[in-house]
Amino acid sequence: MSTYKKVLVAIDLTEEAPQVLNKAKSIAESQAAELLLVHVVEPVGYAYGGDIPMDLSELQDQLDxxxxxxxxxxxxxxxxxxxxxxxxxxxxxxxxxxxxxEQGVDLVIVGSHGRKGFQLLLGSTANGVLHGTECDVLAVRIH
Incomplete structure (x- = not known):
């Protein structure tokens, strides 16, 4: 009997994504688990702090x-x-x-750059996922 039935792998669509995807695919296959592939697009307004009085919906649509x-x-x-x-x-x-x-995920896999010092104190996506998720989280070290 497998430990994991549904694995969510969250990637950032950079050239480093295959490192995380290879590990996630291997784990999902070894567990006979369903693999969910996820990317989260941050709202354009976050990048500009929402202070620019302009319509950014076209840019958001292009990013999406x-x-x-x-x-x-x-x-x-x-x-x-x-x-x-x-x-x-x-x-x-x-x-x-x-x-x-929503999806009944029992393992989340994310990439981690292994930051230290101030970057670690300020947090990262991997750290944020770890501290708010009720299932197992695997942070794949990105080289």
Whole structure:
């Protein structure tokens, strides 16, 4: 009997994503678990603090489309079904916590750069996911 039935892997769509995806695919296969592929697009307003009086919806739409396209490519490459590929908009930690509950996830896999000092104190997505998720979390060291 497998330990994990549903694994969520959250990636940032950088060139480092395959390191995390390879580990997630291997774990999901060894557990005969379903693999959910997730990317969270942060709202453009966060980047500008919401202080710019302009309509950023077109830029947000472009970012969303690019994320869907790139996630779809990873999904195809790693054999993840379209209905198991999720692009959502919001704060990464909050969206991952929400998806864990909604999807019945029992393992979250995220990448970690292993930051130290002030960067660690300020927190990271991996740290935020770890401290608010009720299931197991695996942080894959990115080299």
């Amino acid at each position: 489309k690019a994320a869907h396209d790139q996630l779809g490519q990873y999904g195809e490459q790693y054999g993840v079904a379209k209905d198991s590929q999720i692009v959502t908009v919001g704060r990464p930690e909050s969206e991952i916590h929400r998806l864990v509950k």
